[in-house]
Amino acid sequence: MTEMFELNYINYLFSEKTSVTLRQMELIAEGKRTPSTLFTAEKNQLQALFLSSLSLSKSEWVDRMKKLSDLGWLTQEEGRYQITPSGQQSKEAFILNYPLLNCTLEMSDALTRKAFWHWFIFVTQILSEFSYGNKGYIPYISDRLTQNRIKKWLAEQGFPQKPLAFMWADEIKAFLETLPDELGTFIVNQMIGHNYEGMTKRQTAEKHGMTSLEVLLTTEILMDRLSRFFEESDLLKSLWDTVHKSCHYGLSDSAYRSMTFLMNGSSIHSTAAIRKLKENTVKEHVLEAVLISKYTGYKPLIPKEVYDQLRKLFLSEPSLSYAQAQQEIQQLEFFWYRLVEIERIRGCL
Template sequence: MFNAYLGMIILYCLKQINGERTIYSVYHLLKGKKSSQTIQDAYLFNITVLFQAFSFITRTEFDQTVLNCAKQGMLEETVSQHYILTKKGSDWLAQELDAKPIPLSLNGWKNHHLTDLFWERLSILIQVCSNLLHHETKYIPVQKRKETLFWLKGYLSAYGKNRAELAEQLHAQLTACLELNKESDPSVIVLRLSGHNRAGLTRVQAAMQLGTDLGYYHLQFLGFIHYVLDLIKREPDQYRLLYPLITDLHKELPLTKSTARTFELINEGRSLLEIAAIRKLKQSTIEDHIVEMALNIEEFDISRYVDIDKQMVIQKAAELTSSKQLKQIRKYASAADYFEIRLVMAKLGGHIWT
């Protein structure tokens, strides 16, 4: 395969889905498509950690990888665009996962909205501090977005003029984070950092230097970033210089913009029909938004849309079938409509089948 590890990840997702969705549900997951269907599938099939794991993958590369897997006898097409793993595919997947497991710290859905911005801020901050220590003012910044440079200016101003002390403490806190993660080699991050007279490597260059598959390197990098994010969120006082890199970011609800607007209207007491009229959207679209809220807001109360008794009926129906297809669940809960089933399944997540 062109990229063995990417092929393994796709096979893993297809094994989880088990032919109940098309291959493009996996493509949208890996790309990080923020649709209610993609998000709900990620929860139902327990693959949220891989959300936006390969945002750079093209449709052509994805199709070619699936085709390669099928040609090698690892996949079998059941109906158009629906695949299940063969015994050969399952055996190969188990072997590869054992040799190169998905990082335990990886959590795409939880951290996807933080990952890129955190890396932008961290990489430019490290570069600037390194050059300040050497009194170097002429260098090409690794990040050029105005928003990131504006944030950097505010960060440096907040910590005064003692830049040497700032650099020393920042180095100590980042080193402590990297050393705590026993799962991966800190080089996956360190090789990418730029500093005084040092240019950080690209993703491709770092993978080559470490002698590893690009897909495997990339997931190791993401896993390490997610590990650091979770650590500094959990212990902000311990990492006082790193926590400000996400202070203004991590408290946001992980909702799509359109869903966030619907959520505001719900909090105003608006009904589903009123919201659809106000926003000039189909009722089904608003229903998608409500399902997304149930998935992502722990305290979101769905009893406004599905009464408690019906919730119990739907849950029992789900327990009677191993399928995650709504029509299969509805056979045992005929009084419920598809929106009500989706909503209850969203609240339950994938836990009911684990």
């Protein structure tokens, strides 16, 4: 059952535009933040694989892809895997059985969703224990830095802890009421409060008849759904915003620092000099921001005449390669080419 869920899930990740090698699948699943891996995920519509909790070794990937090929769901041509009509039918059936998966997740929220779950559980524990006047509990999160951030967030809400606890409970209750009973129970079972330890991931999997992968995916998707419940949830929205900021809005720490300089008017050259980095490293940070956070302020980084030429070339030849573009534009930087190529893939030209 565990393996079949994994096989169905991997097959579900493929679309008609997906054509990838085994190594590319591995790198995307590992969440590698190199521009080439992020671009491959974008081009092949495999953002969900980048966001997933799927963790397989190289030999396991070989095994799973072989089995998917044997099932006739995927086909391999010149080392690249693509979905078949049979695989598409299986994918549609899988979505019917697991409708939660049929949602659009933002790349920029990948780190936030994971962290938000832990903050959400810890805030619930703190307010629950406070309601009973208990200060001798073992904190759900042991990391001092995160503990201090959460304490600061609680203090910033501007309410005494008792009213805050009631407000928090009301918002959670309102959200749970939007879910089917089974999913509401799924969340409640894992929450921690006064004299209530909550279930482990393994216990949750056993109770709900899920695989460990299903538990992880369901948890993250529910956190995404919770993030869309913010119009009626002031505290939850505030907590999400704080977690999202602490996660650098989805960017790596280094990319976030570079983008802070660039967005304040610094050039790539100046940013590299200030941060003691190579200019190419800063350019990679820009690509990370474009591919993960859909940053749109990059056009001034491309000479206008080059941008106009690239745009024209891509409009006449959507599959334009870098080598072909170099023949038309002298001293063309790959960085410029890639940025405009991303626009073409996203249909923004």
